[in-house]
Amino acid sequence: MYVIVGATGNTGRVVAEQLLAEGREVRAWVRSEARGADLAEAGASLAVVDVEDDASVRAGFEGARAAYLMLPPPDYSKDGFLATRARIAKRLVDGAVAAGLEHVVLLSSIGAQHPEGTGVIRSLHHTEELLRASAIPATFLRPAYFVENWGSVLPAAQGDGVLPQMLGDATAPVPMVATRDIGRAAARALLEGPSAAGVIELEGPTRPSPVDIAASVASILGRPVAPIDVPFDAQVATLQSFGMSQDVASLFNEMNRGIAAGHVTFDGSGTHERGETDATTVLRALLNA
Numbered sequence: 001m002y003v004i005v006g007a008t009g010n011t012g013r014v015v016a017e018q019l020l021a022e023g024r025e026v027r028a029w030v031r032s033e034a035r036g037a038d039l040a041e042a043g044a045s046l047a048v049v050d051v052e053d054d055a056s057v058r059a060g061f062e063g064a065r066a067a068y069l070m071l072p073p074p075d076y077s078k079d080g081f082l083a084t085r086a087r088i089a090k091r092l093v094d095g096a097v098a099a100g101l102e103h104v105v106l107l108s109s110i111g112a113q114h115p116e117g118t119g120v121i122r123s124l125h126h127t128e129e130l131l132r133a134s135a136i137p138a139t140f141l142r143p144a145y146f147v148e149n150w151g152s153v154l155p156a157a158q159g160d161g162v163l164p165q166m167l168g169d170a171t172a173p174v175p176m177v178a179t180r181d182i183g184r185a186a187a188r189a190l191l192e193g194p195s196a197a198g199v200i201e202l203e204g205p206t207r208p209s210p211v212d213i214a215a216s217v218a219s220i221l222g223r224p225v226a227p228i229d230v231p232f233d234a235q236v237a238t239l240q241s242f243g244m245s246q247d248v249a250s251l252f253n254e255m256n257r258g259i260a261a262g263h264v265t266f267d268g269s270g271t272h273e274r275g276e277t278d279a280t281t282v283l284r285a286l287l288n289a
């Protein structure tokens, strides 16, 4: 039986659907049964688990053979991002060890090979380290920047015809990937079991720049859309104005600087895969177009 953490999220839902389609037994972790009704209908059993609660995490892993692990995004308005994620990571790894899992696939990230200079991704480096120190065979899935991240600035494109972007040079190509392709890659990794490489780097079919993303959005909306640079020095204040804590805003700023500097990058450890979903397909879905 496969445990899927975050089974109602972008990637977890796809992992669960893919495993069910292969006839595998799936236990979907949900925060409420109502949120997982469609997964239950498709054949998954549901476990109501809060990753902040030891007992439900332990019970959620009981009897499982393998698991898809991800760290749910915490409340961005609160400080203490790295400490919160470290606490959750430890609880998940301890639970997986106690259940004697044969394999886990961790949703990690591009750049997670580095301990520092990667902002929010530092928490995934730490989680990889915890798993390496455990006895559980693990596969680290390191996807690129999610295409879905652009969803937060699409209202500005629809309203004002601008696409705010924080990745530095707007013409520089950035590895990106659709969450659908991440879910598919994770499901494949679970079905194949532990691999010698232990790392899967994943990006989409092309490397679009923010200018390319703006052009795609413009063609979907049928109106001009101009990328607008948010300079690195202005990003913390801008992100705070949208409700992020200083701590979280600073970590996103560090990640953005790391992407622009080529520090948040693939390092060639493990296999390198390409998803099949292009950015325009994702943007069209986000825009309901």
Ligand SMILES: NC(=O)c1ccc[n+]([C@@H]2O[C@H](COP(=O)([O-])OP(=O)(O)OC[C@H]3O[C@@H](n4cnc5c(N)ncnc54)[C@H](OP(=O)(O)O)[C@@H]3O)[C@@H](O)[C@H]2O)c1
Pocket (backbone or CB within 6 Å): 005, 006, 007, 008, 009, 010, 011, 012, 030, 031, 032, 035, 049, 050, 051, 052, 070, 071, 072, 073, 107, 108, 109, 110, 124, 143, 144, 145, 146, 149, 179
């Ligand atoms: N964005 C990027 O560019 C990027 C790049 C590389 C890696 N990542 C990683 O990807 C993660 C996000 O993955 P995603 O997009 O698949 O997730 P997502 O769509 O944000 O979904 C989060 C999932 O976690 C569940 N959840 C939230 N809080 C929980 C709690 N306290 N206990 C149990 N479950 C909880 C949610 O349940 P509900 O449906 O009930 O809310 C949902 O199923 C990030 O946290 C990061 O680690 C992101």
